[in-house]
Amino acid sequence: MDVIVIGGGIVGVATAYQLRAAGHRVCVVERHATVAQGATYGHGGTVLPTPLDVWFGPTFMASRQAAKNGVISKTGFNGPVRQFVKQLTALQEPEAFSRQYARLRPLIEASREAMADIEARFGLEFEQASGLLYLVRSAQEWQQTQTALDLLRQYEVPHHVLTPAECAAFEHSVRTEPEFAGGVLFDHERTANCPLFAKLIKQTLDTQGGVQFMLGCEVSAIRLEGQRPAVELAPRPGMASRSREVDVINADAIVVAAGYGSLPLLERLGLRLPLHPLRLHNLVAPIAHEECAPHVAIVDAVKRITVSRMNHRLRIAGGAVLQSAGQVDKPLGETLTKEALALLGQATHDWIPGAARISAALPWEGVKLLSPDGLPVVGNALHPRLFVNAGHGPAGWGLACGAGKLIADLISDKTPDVPADTLAALRADRFQ
Ligand SMILES: Cc1cc2nc3c(=O)[nH]c(=O)nc-3n(C[C@H](O)[C@H](O)[C@H](O)COP(=O)(O)OP(=O)(O)OC[C@H]3O[C@@H](n4cnc5c(N)ncnc54)[C@H](O)[C@@H]3O)c2cc1C
Structure with a gap:
């Protein structure tokens, strides 16, 4: 055909x-x-989503503050976008989250097979790097993460649940002060260069x-x-x-x-x-101090901000801005752009201080479609x-x-x- x-x-x-x-x-x-x-062009590097990556579930937009959930919400009184948020919020309920993830899971596995087949046929090199360490700040957020951890066990996804001390012992660049709740390490999952x-x-x-x-x-x-x-x-x-x-x-x-x-x-x-357009941001920053740079990708699990290493750079992705669909075609404006990029800089500083030279980072923004389910x-x-x-x-x-x-x-x-x-x-x- x-x-x-x-x-x-x-x-x-x-x-x-x-x-x-x-x-x-x-x-x-x-x-x-x-x-x-x-x-x-602006991907964050994560290849296949685990239950911790999907943009729905108990931790997604669980707080209303961007500083906590990583999403700057500028929905105003716009009816359709508020309805969209309401539908996504329904998936915070653990059973609804598990049900919906179960429907997505076969597509994830089909994708894993399809990628493996392409790689085996053509031996492509696209900056693949193994290992992602997801970090969670507060005890409450850790509690909200438990449904995702149950799904990892249910589907036998290889992973390790780590204490903060174990996170720091595995990844020297992660700081342990102030205290945080814990981490999840996937040593078989990968980051790579999507474009x-x-x-x-x-x-x-x-x-x-x-x-x-x-x-x-x-x-x-x-x-x-x-x-x-x-x-x-x-x-x-x-x-x-x-x-x-x-x-x-x-x-x-x-x-x-x-x-x-x-x-x-x-x-x-x-x-x-x-489907709703969501603006996302990217910073590509030079490594500031090699001894502070992570050797696996670091993910702020609740804010869904990924820091992955690509040669001598760190790619930091996330910083979502949720607006009415009509606003997405217009420029974001300096204040909101700064706020979104600050989320990326702050998450990097919080988890791996000294790793990235944020002042010299190149910013980028793109629009992704998110569905209400x-x-x-x-x-x-x-x-x-x-x-x-x-x-x-x-x-x-x-x-x-x-x-x-x-x-x-x-x-x-x-x-x-x-x-x-x-x-x-x-x-x-x-x-x-
Ligand atoms: C900052 C950022 C970080 C991200 N991080 C990750 C990550 O870590 N892991 C992950 O899995 N995903 C990530 N994503 C999401 C991922 O990048 C997208 O899911 C994926 O790129 C979507 O691909 P697409 O082909 O649907 O869309 P696009 O890449 O947007 O491609 C659509 C194409 O269609 C073309 N087009 C549109 N209209 C027309 C037309 N009328 N005629 C001709 N051409 C047209 C456009 O020019 C464009 O090239 C991220 C996204 C962003 C923005």
Whole structure:
């Protein structure tokens, strides 16, 4: 089949890879000049989410203060965003959290397999580093973390629960004063460089053939009339169209994997997904003192701020700002940007003082789609030949590989390797 994938982030690239592997001809349409320029560019390094990484559950936004929960909430009186927060808050209840994580878990495992297969085939090097140490400050937060720890035991995820002294003994850079509650070490989980991975996959596809990357092209609309869907391309900037004709490409199937850009494309077709855009920040800081730098990634488990080492730099990611959807297209403003970046600097200073030269750090911000039930939208929607792969949230890198495989299976009329309740929980029409 001829399949168009809209979006050249990690989700679009991973989907193109799986479609090609299933024998389809693929065209990826990306509005930037190269792949991995959207949310994918600013990833924090964590490859696959554990129950401590997902952006829902007992510890997520459990406090209203950004200094405690890592999310700057500027929802004002906006009804839709308040409703969105209310739905996410319902997942703080331990049973609801466990139920929802159980639905996500098969996608995580499918993603682990898909990544392992890609790595075994091509021997890709994308700055993989083993080990993540999650740290928790207060006794109350530690208590809230227990449901996630129960899930780790239930699913036999290899991990070690550590006392503060054991954390410091394992990772010399972690400070023990002021006192904190404890840590969880995953020595088998990894951090790595997501945009580099996406670019290496693109290179592999360029070499193999069968996947065309239309870069610098924006899809302005999707057409669903008749059996063969199509996309309309926006005129390229500076190339005034002399005729009124629109550039249209037909295909046997279309996959919308355009990150935040997926929403307007689907809305024009009448599909309004309640996914919410969340701004996230990144600081790439030089290492200040080598003897203070961590040798595994450090995660502030409640604020969901990750500090991972990449050669002589530390990548610090998190600092979410939650606003109404209409605000996200406007610049954030100096005060809020400073506040978000300060969260990153403070978390780094709190856990690993002296490790990063924050004053010399390069900031970056990106927008990620988060869903009100914590799960991405992966599956068919509106038309037998239209598929959506979006809303993977701030822990979406590794998931992209399994979600791409799922979409390729659906398009190939193959039964996906994930259970029916996971498939149903990922469908676009679950929100109706
Ligand atoms: C600061 C930050 C830190 C993060 N940390 C982590 C982490 O540690 N671990 C993790 O797993 N995840 C992390 N994430 C989330 C992860 O980066 C995302 O889940 C993932 O990158 C989503 O990929 P995507 O392809 O859906 O979106 P994007 O990367 O945003 O890709 C979408 C692409 O579609 C293109 N596009 C949009 N509309 C159109 C159109 N109309 N026509 C053509 N092209 C279009 C865009 O240009 C873009 O390139 C982080 C995100 C941010 C912002």
